[in-house]
Amino acid sequence: MERAVAAGELEPGQLLPPLRELAARLGVNPNTVAAAYRILRERGVIETDGRRGSRVRHKPATTGREELGVDVPAGVRDMAAGNPDPALLPSLAAAFADAADRAPVLYGDDPVEPELARLTRAELDAGGVPAGPIAVTSGSLDAIERVLAAHLKPGDAVAVEDPGWGGLLDLVPALGLRTLPVALDDDGPLPEQVERALKTGARALVVTDRAQNPTGAALTAARARALRSVLRRHPATLLIEDDHGHGIVDLPLHPLAGVTQHWAFVRSAAKAYGPDLRLAVLTGDEVTLDRVRGRQRLGPGWVSRITQRAVARLWADGAVDPAAVAAAYGRRRDALIDALARRGVTAYGRSGLNVWIPVPDETAAVARLLHAGWAVAPGARFRMSAPPGIRVTVSTLTDAETEPLADAIAAAVRPAPVRSYV
Structure with a gap:
């Protein structure tokens, strides 16, 4: 079924056969079909609506919004x-030449470049983001995926901005999670919409602080206060903030971080320094960052320290105004x-x-x-x-x-x- 959806043989919105009907047609146990449908739901390929049955998602995760x-x-x-x-975008040549002309990083070394961590913490302090450990990921979406996976399980709901970032809207169902849309205006997500999503059962909320894609919305001080008030009533919510607009906006940051028990704040270098850097810095509460860094060690291990050094050099030199x-x-x-x-x-x-x-x-x-x-x-x-x-x-x-x-x-x-x- 997944191959058929990817190939266009099963179209978005197409109704799928009932479990028992398909089991009889294939000569397998109905539990086998039920298990397959469950896996397809977790992968974001199909959706089930009670007695109305299962159908291919209108935007299945196999194809993506691109x-x-x-x-x-x-x-x-x-x-x-x-x-x-x-x-x-700044020239990267001098920063990478300098970064490569240093002692090599070996297995067991710190996964985070100390100078990048220092500069990051200073910037976050200036923006009012609470203290927390620092991690480095391969871009914002990598960070968000790791934070969601650190706390949620398939079937959990995530409140996301609507309209919102297509990559995130693809990622959430691909992780087996459900999306709950939250409307927004120029000042960010509407508090009453966030309240409704959290009351409906959303376990996580993803908010773009500035330069929201696609609308350009940016959190104001008043909207941030209203959203903090909502989140205080739901302290178990996993809060993820995406500040990919850092370096290309002149609006002040009004972070929500720290108002819930578990939170993460992500800042990408892509828009200001170049998408191909594939680097984002991440901070959050101790538990969240410990889980993220622990899982990262079992996979890629770390983001290239040469890239981290180059970004630190660009930041320190003020390569972007x-x-x-x-x-x-x-x-x-x-x-x-x-x-x-x-x-x-x-x-x-x-x-x-x-x-x-x-x-x-x-x-x-x-x-x-x-x-x-x-x-x-x-x-x-x-x-x-x-x-x-x-x-x-x-x-x-x-x-x-x-x-x-x-x-x-x-x-x-x-x-x-x-x-x-x-």
Whole structure:
């Protein structure tokens, strides 16, 4: 079944045969089919809805949301990829040369570069993140996966932002966990939605502090206070914060960390220093970090200390000017949002690389824009129950492109004219 879903032979939403019917057809015990269905649910391939039976998930974990994107033909401007502007990324050559020209790291050495740990702790202290051990992982998603696996078991529910990061929305069901959507606005997750998800049984909550993907939301001081109040009523919640916007935003950090018994705070180097670094720093409570580091030792062992040294050098040297980078991205976001507003189109993008635009029909909007020479990301990559939308990555948008892109988006989101054949 998993191979059939991956190959497209079983389509998203397709109803699967009842247990006993399939068992009779295959000549096996019904318990065998039940066990297979359970494994497929845990892998995020199928879902079961009581007497309505089992069906292929609408976004099965075998394919991932990247499959929901668009092919970008030659000559079409790619505004869909979600990448930072290469022109705003620092050169890595000197930092890696310096990192490689040191004593080699051997088995049994500390998995965390001391200078990286020192710089990380100083930055976290300045941002109000509580004290805790430091770990290094291969990017934000690796950190989040390890923290979820450290505390949850298949079938547990995780409250996630909707719309939210497609990678996370794929990861949760792939771990055998259930996603509970939480709506958000420019200031972050709505407290009443978080309260409802936790009362419904969510054992974990994942929050993006700044530069939320795809909407650009960023936690304000008032929203953070409201969310802390909710979490204090649910102290057993596993809280995970993703601060991947560090280094590309000029908005202050308002962390939630420490309000629950178990928590983790993740900060990635990808957006400010380059996705290929594959490095994130992680802190949290003692139990969570001990479990994460213990399991990491049994797998990859550690993230390359050469990479860690290079990132520490980049941080220490101030290779990225966060204020300048944030201002550059901010000008591009604001220019597009203002241009769309003049055309009667509402768009969102308080921080980060992207602008989120609600649309009545994603498929039609994406197709029309592609025909007009612009590739954008369909909202289906990023949402569960949230209304349709498209994501436009503005990281490389030029002044000359802003008005033509706004014209194309305004034309693409308008309903198609009704034709009469009478």
